[in-house]
Amino acid sequence: MGRAPCCEKMGLKKGPWTKEEDVILMNYINQNGHGNWRALPKLAGLLRCGKSCRLRWMNYLRPDIKRGSFSKEEEHTIIQLHEELGNRWSVIAARLPGRTDNEIKNVWHTHLKKRLNKKSEPNSPMHSSSKMSSSTTVTAGASAVSNLPEMDESFWSEVFSADNSSFDQTTDKKSEPNSPQHSSSEMSSSTVAAAALTQLPEMDVSFWSEVFSAEDSSVTSDISAANSVQIPLNVIETSFAFDSIKEDGMDFWYDLFTRSGELIELPEFE
DNA sequence: AAACATACCAACCGCCGCCTT
DNA sequence: TAAGGCGGCGGTTGGTATGTT
Numbered sequence: 001m002g003r004a005p006c007c008e009k010m011g012l013k014k015g016p017w018t019k020e021e022d023v024i025l026m027n028y029i030n031q032n033g034h035g036n037w038r039a040l041p042k043l044a045g046l047l048r049c050g051k052s053c054r055l056r057w058m059n060y061l062r063p064d065i066k067r068g069s070f071s072k073e074e075e076h077t078i079i080q081l082h083e084e085l086g087n088r089w090s091v092i093a094a095r096l097p098g099r100t101d102n103e104i105k106n107v108w109h110t111h112l113k114k115r116l117n118k119k120s121e122p123n124s125p126m127h128s129s130s131k132m133s134s135s136t137t138v139t140a141g142a143s144a145v146s147n148l149p150e151m152d153e154s155f156w157s158e159v160f161s162a163d164n165s166s167f168d169q170t171t172d173k174k175s176e177p178n179s180p181q182h183s184s185s186e187m188s189s190s191t192v193a194a195a196a197l198t199q200l201p202e203m204d205v206s207f208w209s210e211v212f213s214a215e216d217s218s219v220t221s222d223i224s225a226a227n228s229v230q231i232p233l234n235v236i237e238t239s240f241a242f243d244s245i246k247e248d249g250m251d252f253w254y255d256l257f258t259r260s261g262e263l264i265e266l267p268e269f270e
Numbered sequence: 271a272a273a274c275a276t277a278c279c280a281a282c283c284g285c286c287g288c289c290t291t
Numbered sequence: 292t293a294a295g296g297c298g299g300c301g302g303t304t305g306g307t308a309t310g311t312t
Contacts (some may be wrong), residue, residue, distance in 0.1 A: 015281075015306095016280070016281075016306085037299085038297070038298090050297090050298090051299095055282085056281085057282085087300095087301065102280075102281085106278075106279055107279095110279080111278095129297095173311085
């Protein structure tokens with residue numbers, strides 16, 4: 001068919017997103033939704049292609065994204081679903097609320113695949129087919145399942161214990177959504193950041209606390225500045241299926257807080 | 271302390287399927 | 292029916308962090 005590349009490279013930005021861009025994108029989508037990704041960057045005033053905006057939103061900024069490391073149950077689920085479905089990450093992601101296909105794909109390639117390979121290496125009738133990858137179809141997946149040695153509790157506990165160190169490592173790193181890799185510029189305006197915080201109470205707190213720490217603590221006290229941005233919460237609430245999000249979100253935060261004793265006091269939302 | 275290797279993950283690229291005209 | 296536009300998906304890459312020598 002021959003289509004034009006998604007972003008006519010003219011002056012469009014690539015690479016890591018800055019916090020300013022994140023805020024702009026979030027504010028825009030909160031206010032207007034994302035009817036047309038292609039048109040969105042122009043309307044929002046971003047020098048990005050629509051695809052890039054969509055990806056950023058889907059994989060990172062959506063309020064319902066669950067942060068933190070994958071639980072054993074989640075990893076278990078991924079492994080099982082991958083056996084059934086192959087590399088259909090979006091389908092797998094649909095079964096793991098709050099997880100993105102990209103995230104799952106990454107976890108698979110960095111942890112789970114290795115773990116399984118390690119596990120099955122000695123006499124590997126099953127996964128030595130490290131080629132199960134791209135061409136894996138549902139039927140192939142199904143046949144793979146039938147070839148599997150029965151995976152009882154001991155199998156899974158071995159799989160998980162095989163690489164526990166990395167499992168734990170991910171906990172710390174993942175809890176920081178805007179990874180340190182990003183040499184992103186600091187927030188230019190504490191007002192914007194504070195506004196975003198108040199608008200999105202369900203947003204990943206560590207994200208915003210990082211934003212604020214970049215400024216300094218005075219920012220949090222400057223939270224009244226949030227009033228300068230007029231995005232009523234009800235707009236946000238109608239933009240998303242907030243009810244379900246809230247439920248998942250609360251569980252997530254409760255879990256997160258109870259597990260990390262060292263967590264600092266959060267800014268108070270009023 | 272420096273150099274190198276490895277792990278991790280956000281983001282890009284290109285293809286595909288669906289929908290509209 | 293074909294062409295074109297768009298969103299979405301999966302593979303891959305590149306930059307940074309971390310570990311090892």
